[in-house]
Amino acid sequence: MPPLRPQTLMFMLFGDFVLDRGVCVFSGSVIDVFDRLGITSHATRSTLARMVNRGLLRRQRHGRRMYFGLTDRSTALLHDGRTRIWRTGAVNDAWDGDWTLLCFSLPESWQRQRHDLRSQLAWSGFGPLQGGLWIAPGSVPAQDIVTGLGLSAHARVFHARAGSLTDIAGMVRDAYDLTGLASRYQEFLSRWEDRPPFTDPLAARLSLIAEWLDAIRRDPRLPVEHLPADWPAVRAQKLFRDLEQQYLEPSRELATGLLDLRPAEIS
Structure with a gap:
């Protein structure tokens, strides 16, 4: 797999030792940790600066030392990641048989809107079953996706269970x-x-x-x-x-x- 981006590792560090603790961390400490990961001090400082510019970290000075803390945005991202890793997990062994279905029909000229919709659906666990019909296991807030993209008039959301004659494994392979x-x-x-x-x-x-x-x-x-x-x-x-x-x-x-x-x- 390709090398992990320093920003990803920075999130892991702050998620483990800063999140929900009401603290900030000295930049020199971050450099010491990243040295153990084989990342140079220059790359570490650049990553901290970029994350500040993107609203993911904030600076806090104490004397001659610069400390970095989380913003509301990065806190929300880390909480989401924490849920995904430790609560949701990767193995769905408690599925209740429900599916979320989303069907949409967009004008041919709406290439950007179609791309944005498909990208967000894939990110949320949907797979394309056929044409404009996408499915996802469980209950997924698909209406929020289409509303956020301004496409509510062009999409419909349903929740359903497969019939007894449906080859669910085959449907999963197709989608x-x-x-x-x-x-x-x-x-x-x-x-x-x-x-x-x-x-x-x-x-x-x-x-x-x-x-x-x-x-x-x-x-x-x-x-x-x-x-x-x-x-x-x-x-x-x-x-x-x-x-x-x-x-x-x-x-x-x-x-x-x-x-x-x-x-x-x-x-």
């Missing part, structure tokens, strides 16, 4: 790229199953969580009962949870000695 989904989990397993890429527990934990989030973020969480019997997400999720627990305490001990934290100023 989703199972090969592509499986390959992301196979890549994760190949990197972490036998010889993890980092021996340093702090670097390992941040990379592990970042790579796991990258693997699951576009997974529509298809019902595992209708997936191939050897679906790699099952083994990958177990590996992630085992390693995450293995790295948890050693990484916290290292972080305690490395991170200079201060109370965040209320803006």
Whole structure:
């Protein structure tokens, strides 16, 4: 898999040691942590500056030292990621049989609107079944998507269950790229199953969580009962949870000695 972006790793660091703690972290501490990940001080400083410019981090000065804290925007993103990783997970083994269906019909000239709609549907777990009909397992707030894009007049949302004669496994194969989904989990397993890429527990934990989030973020969480019997997400999720627990305490001990934290100023 391609190298993780420093911004992704920065989010993992702040999500682990800053989120919901009312603190900010000294830039020099961040540089020390990123050095363990093989990222230069120049790249780390550039990443911090870019994230400030994008409204993802905020600066706070104490004497001659510059500290960085989370913004409302980055806090919301990290809470969403936390839910996706630790609560939702990658293996849908408690599916209730419900589907969300969205059908749409847009004028041929609306190429941009069609692209935007398809992109947001795919991000939300939908797959194209046929023509303008997309499906997603479970209850998905699809109306929010079409309303946000100003397309409410061109789309309809339904919730339904498949009939007894429907080949659900075949429908899933038709609507989703199972090969592509499986390959992301196979890549994760190949990197972490036998010889993890980092021996340093702090670097390992941040990379592990970042790579796991990258693997699951576009997974529509298809019902595992209708997936191939050897679906790699099952083994990958177990590996992630085992390693995450293995790295948890050693990484916290290292972080305690490395991170200079201060109370965040209320803006």
